[in-house]
Amino acid sequence: MTEGSAGSAGSAGSGGGRVARPPGQRIPRPARPMPQVAPGPHAVVVAGARPNFVKAKPVLDALAAGGFRTTLVHTGQHYDEAMSGVFFAELDLRRPDHHLAAGSGSHAVQTAAVMTAFEPLLERLAPDVVVVFGDVNSTLACALVAAKAGVRAAHVEAGLRSGDRSMPEEINRIVADHLCADLFATSPDAVENLLREGAAPRSVHLVGNVMVDTLLARRDEALARPTLAELGLRPGGYGLVTLHRPANVDDAAALDGLLGALGEIATRCPLVFPAHPRTAARVGGRLPAGVRLLGPVGYLDSVALQAGARIVLTDSGGIQEESTVLGVPCLTLRESTERPLTVTEGTNRVVGRDRRVVVTAALDTLEHPPPPRRPALWDGQAGRRIAQVLAQAVAHPSAGGVSAGPVAAAR
Known part of the structure; x- marks a missing residue:
C-alpha cells in the first residue's frame, strides 16, 4: 500500500491519521461572515405640483449623497403629463416611486384625496422622515398625515408669509409649519416669522433656497x-x-x-x-x-x-x-x-x-432697471445644508422632535 493510499485509508477510518499536504500549503480557515451594514435612514420626499419637482431635485441628490434611502412620492396634484412629466426629463429627476393620483378638485376634496392615499403608504414605508415643499395642498395633506402618524416631518420653504389669509397657500404654509419638526427657511424674514409664531429656535434652520440650487x-x-x-x-x-x-x-x-x-x-x-x-x-x-x-x-x-x-x-x-x-x-x-x-x-x-x-x-x-442683486445663501448649496441637518435629526430622534442645530446660516 502506498503512502498516499495509506493516508487516505487513515483519513477515512477512525481519524487517527493526518492528511498529507504539499509543503507550504496553508490550512484553509472558515470564511468570516460579512459584517452586516445597517441600512441608511429613510426619507420620503413628497412632490405634488410642478414647482415641487424643481425644489425636490437638489434635496433628493443631497440626501442620497449623505447615505439616505429615498422614496419619491408624486401626489398627482398636477397630473398632466405634458405639464409635469417634462420636469422629470429636464431635471434628470427619476420617476416617482409611488403616484397617488389625487387629481384636481376643490381644496377640501384635493387635500382629503391626498391624505387618504398617503396614509396607508406612509404606514407601509415607515420612514424616518417625510419631506414636504412649499405651500400647495399636498404640502399640508402629507404634513398632517405624518404628524398624526408620529412620523417626523420637515418643511422646505418654511416661514414664508404674505399676510394674506384669503390665499389658500398662506393657510397651507402656516399649518404645515406648525406640524413639522424641521423648518428650513430661505430667508431671515422667514426665520423671524417662525420664531414670532412660537417655533422652537432649535427647529428653525436658515439654509438658503433649493429652487436656486436647481436654477444655478x-x-x-x-x-x-x-x-x-x-x-x-x-x-x-x-x-x-x-x-x-x-x-x-x-x-x-x-x-x-x-x-x-x-x-x-x-x-x-x-x-x-x-x-x-x-x-x-x-x-x-x-x-x-x-x-x-x-x-x-x-x-x-x-x-x-x-x-x-x-x-x-x-x-x-x-x-x-x-x-x-x-x-x-x-x-x-x-x-x-x-x-x-x-x-x-x-x-x-x-x-x-x-x-x-x-x-x-x-x-x-x-x-430705470434696478441693479442685479442676489440674497445671501442663495448659492446652490441649500440641498446639502438640508441633508446635513436631517442626518443629525434622525440620528438623535430622542431630541423631542426638534432637529439639531440653532437658527444659523452655517454648514
Whole structure:
C-alpha cells in the first residue's frame, strides 16, 4: 500500500491519521461572515405640483449623497403629463416611486384625496422622515398625515408669509409649519416669522433656497437652448408675462384690467405670455396687440425666457425668486408677497393690480432697471445644508422632535 493510499485509508477510518499536504500549503480557515451594514435612514420626499419637482431635485441628490434611502412620492396634484412629466426629463429627476393620483378638485376634496392615499403608504414605508415643499395642498395633506402618524416631518420653504389669509397657500404654509419638526427657511424674514409664531429656535434652520440650487445647476443648459431663436425673440427685446392665480385669472374685472395694462406696456416692449390652458381659455379673444400667447413651456425654456427678458410681470412666487437670481427686473401683480427678500435684496417690485399703477411701474422699470442683486445663501448649496441637518435629526430622534442645530446660516 502506498503512502498516499495509506493516508487516505487513515483519513477515512477512525481519524487517527493526518492528511498529507504539499509543503507550504496553508490550512484553509472558515470564511468570516460579512459584517452586516445597517441600512441608511429613510426619507420620503413628497412632490405634488410642478414647482415641487424643481425644489425636490437638489434635496433628493443631497440626501442620497449623505447615505439616505429615498422614496419619491408624486401626489398627482398636477397630473398632466405634458405639464409635469417634462420636469422629470429636464431635471434628470427619476420617476416617482409611488403616484397617488389625487387629481384636481376643490381644496377640501384635493387635500382629503391626498391624505387618504398617503396614509396607508406612509404606514407601509415607515420612514424616518417625510419631506414636504412649499405651500400647495399636498404640502399640508402629507404634513398632517405624518404628524398624526408620529412620523417626523420637515418643511422646505418654511416661514414664508404674505399676510394674506384669503390665499389658500398662506393657510397651507402656516399649518404645515406648525406640524413639522424641521423648518428650513430661505430667508431671515422667514426665520423671524417662525420664531414670532412660537417655533422652537432649535427647529428653525436658515439654509438658503433649493429652487436656486436647481436654477444655478441648469442655467447654462437653459441658455444654450434655441428657445429664443425658435420664437423669433432676441435677448432684451421682449417682456415676459405669467399669470395663474385665481385672483387674477378667475376675476373677470381684474383680468380685464391687467390685460389693458399689458396692452399699454406692449406699445413700449412686446410681451410673450406662456399660459396654462385654463388661463388661456380665460383670456379668450381679449388679448391686446403686442402680447403673444404661448402654450405651457418646460422648465428650461422658462429659465431661458426669463433670462432673455427685459422685464418680467408675474403673480408667481417662484418666478420672483428666479428673476432675482437671473438679475431681471420683476413686477409682481399682487397686493403682497410671501417673498419680501426679492424686494429688499432682489430685483422685484410688488405693484398690485391697478391698471395705472402697473403701467407706470413698468414704464419706470424699463427706463430705470434696478441693479442685479442676489440674497445671501442663495448659492446652490441649500440641498446639502438640508441633508446635513436631517442626518443629525434622525440620528438623535430622542431630541423631542426638534432637529439639531440653532437658527444659523452655517454648514
